[in-house]
Structure formats: C-alpha cells, structure tokens
Amino acid sequence: MAARRTLSPEEMAERLVSGDRRMAARVITMAENRSEKIGDLMKLIYPHTGKAMVIGLTGAGGSGKSTLIDRLIGRFRQRDMTVGVIAVDPSSPFSGGAILGDRIRFQKHSIDDGVFIRSMGSRGYLGGLARAASDVVRIIEALGQDVIIVETLGAGQDEVDVFHVAQTCLLLLTPGMGDDIQAMKAGIMEIAHLIVLNKADLDGAEACLRSLEATLHMGLGDKQDGWIPRILPTVAAGVREGQVQGIEELFEAILAHQMYLRESRAMDQLQAARVEQELGLIFKDELEKIVFAGLKGTGRKRDYIEAIMAGRNDPYSVVEEVLREFFIGRNSGERSS
Numbered sequence: 001m002a003a004r005r006t007l008s009p010e011e012m013a014e015r016l017v018s019g020d021r022r023m024a025a026r027v028i029t030m031a032e033n034r035s036e037k038i039g040d041l042m043k044l045i046y047p048h049t050g051k052a053m054v055i056g057l058t059g060a061g062g063s064g065k066s067t068l069i070d071r072l073i074g075r076f077r078q079r080d081m082t083v084g085v086i087a088v089d090p091s092s093p094f095s096g097g098a099i100l101g102d103r104i105r106f107q108k109h110s111i112d113d114g115v116f117i118r119s120m121g122s123r124g125y126l127g128g129l130a131r132a133a134s135d136v137v138r139i140i141e142a143l144g145q146d147v148i149i150v151e152t153l154g155a156g157q158d159e160v161d162v163f164h165v166a167q168t169c170l171l172l173l174t175p176g177m178g179d180d181i182q183a184m185k186a187g188i189m190e191i192a193h194l195i196v197l198n199k200a201d202l203d204g205a206e207a208c209l210r211s212l213e214a215t216l217h218m219g220l221g222d223k224q225d226g227w228i229p230r231i232l233p234t235v236a237a238g239v240r241e242g243q244v245q246g247i248e249e250l251f252e253a254i255l256a257h258q259m260y261l262r263e264s265r266a267m268d269q270l271q272a273a274r275v276e277q278e279l280g281l282i283f284k285d286e287l288e289k290i291v292f293a294g295l296k297g298t299g300r301k302r303d304y305i306e307a308i309m310a311g312r313n314d315p316y317s318v319v320e321e322v323l324r325e326f327f328i329g330r331n332s333g334e335r336s337s
C-alpha cells in the first residue's frame, strides 16, 4: 500500500463531501481516536450535515436487528436512497472478521457503493461513546448518505444516549419478551416511535402482540409531540424466503413518521435537541482537555488522586477547586457577586 500523503483538513473534507468512502472510514477513525486534526475537520464538514434521515434501532442481542437492517437497506436502495449503518455492537455481523460470511449470506450490500457500514465497539472512546457516535453520524451525513441507521444493543445508559441522535426510534422486541415490557428500560419505551415485534413466526407472537397493544393503549408510549407509537410484527429472516413478512409495512411506517416530523414542527425541535446534546458533549470533552493540560507536569493530578484515596479529599471538592482556579482564580476579587 502506498504511503499516505499528509492531507490538509481542507483536502480531507473535500474528498469526504464528494463521496469518498475510504476517506469517510479514515475520518471516522480519526474521530474515534480523537486525533488532533479532527476538530478542524469537523468544523469544515459540519455545514454539509443535518440533512439525512436518522433512524435508531435498538433491541437485545439476537433479536434480529442486523437482519432487519439488511432488509431495510434493500428497501431504501430500491428507492435509490443511499444508506449508512452504524452498528454499536461488538457482536454485530457487520463487524466483519469471522462473521463476514454471515453478512455476505444475508445480502450483498457490502459491495454496493450506495451503502456504507461501520461498526463501533461499545467502549473505549475518549469523550465517551455518545460523543464518538454523534461525530460518526455527522461524518456519514457529510459523506452524503440519505439515510443513516444506528444499531445499538440498548443495554446501558451509554447506548440510550447514542439513541438520542436518531429522529425515528425503533425498539425491537421478540416473542417471550413482551410480558416483561413493564420491566423494559423505561427510557427506551419512552423514546420508541415504532415498536417492532420481530420473529413473529415464533410461538407466542400473537399473545405478545396483544400484550404490547394493551400497554400502548394505556398511553404509556405516547410522545409529547403527539405521535402515537405503533406496533409492527415482522419476520426478518424466515427459514424460507417466503416467510419474510412485515418489512414493507415497517418501511412505510418509518417514512410516515419522517413525514410527520417534517409536517409538524417536531423535526426542528429534534434538530435543536441534537445540537444541544452535541454542544454539551463537546464542552465536557474540551473542558476536561483544557483542565488536564493545565495540570500536566505539575504533579497535582497525582496529589489529588492520592488525597482522595487517603480520604483527605473527594473528587467533587477537587473539581470545584480546580474549576474555580481556572475560571475565577485569576480575578478572585470578582468571585462574590
């Protein structure tokens, strides 16, 4: 492989925005590693973002998320829409390696130029998973994909935070889990616009559907913006091809929700909330960087840690003290207002 010439952020942004998928992969890696250049690069690409339809899909491992996404990709491609997928799941078939065969068996999207698939592990990101995923969505938007699907395990708060970048949120359940719906992470139930009962070919699907419908009729999933969630049974992978069911209905329901967002003012509110979250994440990250850079080489960080361990201090007091010093310390006379 030829050595990589050092490209300027401008050159990289230009390539990304012109649809260069390799550049997208490279920029995503830079974002994940919080490389030095990424800030400048994000500034350049940001104006090219914000137009994609962003769909979140969450559910337990093995519930059929990746299989269903493969089906949905097929539908979007039929309409000539380009698709990006971010799979936040270390066990996802999209993550390649030994399970690459799975991906090829499912569909041939990996060789389709209109599809960009990226998987992310669920931890190990400086600044956190939510920050990394939010940047990755922006980068894939800048690449020009019309639709971005974010697959998450829906296990922890981190994953729920990731879900907040999505406009249309799908919660994937399978028969047998329906009884436990009350126990489902309340946060996820609250943000799901479409509840998909996948593996509707399995025993117990009917009872599960009824129980889900009863839950929804109590108004438990109603949204502040007036959207009433819907339940859709699907069979994403039957033993035989003819068993696949409910994909078209799900696809139409996604488009209907998107239409609803655009016709009501809800889309503007969502975009505003996304920017607010983004601002918070970047502030947190940058603030931490600035503070730690300021402490570097002074030995104070180590002293603080030792003091906390010895019970002479606590992290809350330390952060308060250091922040006060950073932002008010130099003009301590102005402190009392």
Ligand SMILES: Nc1nc2c(ncn2[C@@H]2O[C@H](COP(=O)(O)OP(=O)(O)O)[C@@H](O)[C@H]2O)c(=O)[nH]1
Pocket: 059, 060, 061, 062, 063, 064, 065, 066, 067, 068, 092, 093, 198, 199, 200, 201, 202, 234, 235, 236, 237, 238
């Ligand atoms: N019976 C049945 N199996 C399915 C269905 N959808 C997916 N599966 C199977 O469930 C397994 C897990 O699917 P996968 O998409 O990897 O789940 P993920 O972990 O949620 O991404 C695979 O073996 C699929 O073939 C379905 O509708 N019915």
Ligand SMILES: [Mg+2]
Pocket: 065, 066, 067, 087, 089, 091, 092, 093, 094, 151
């Ligand atoms: Mg998966």
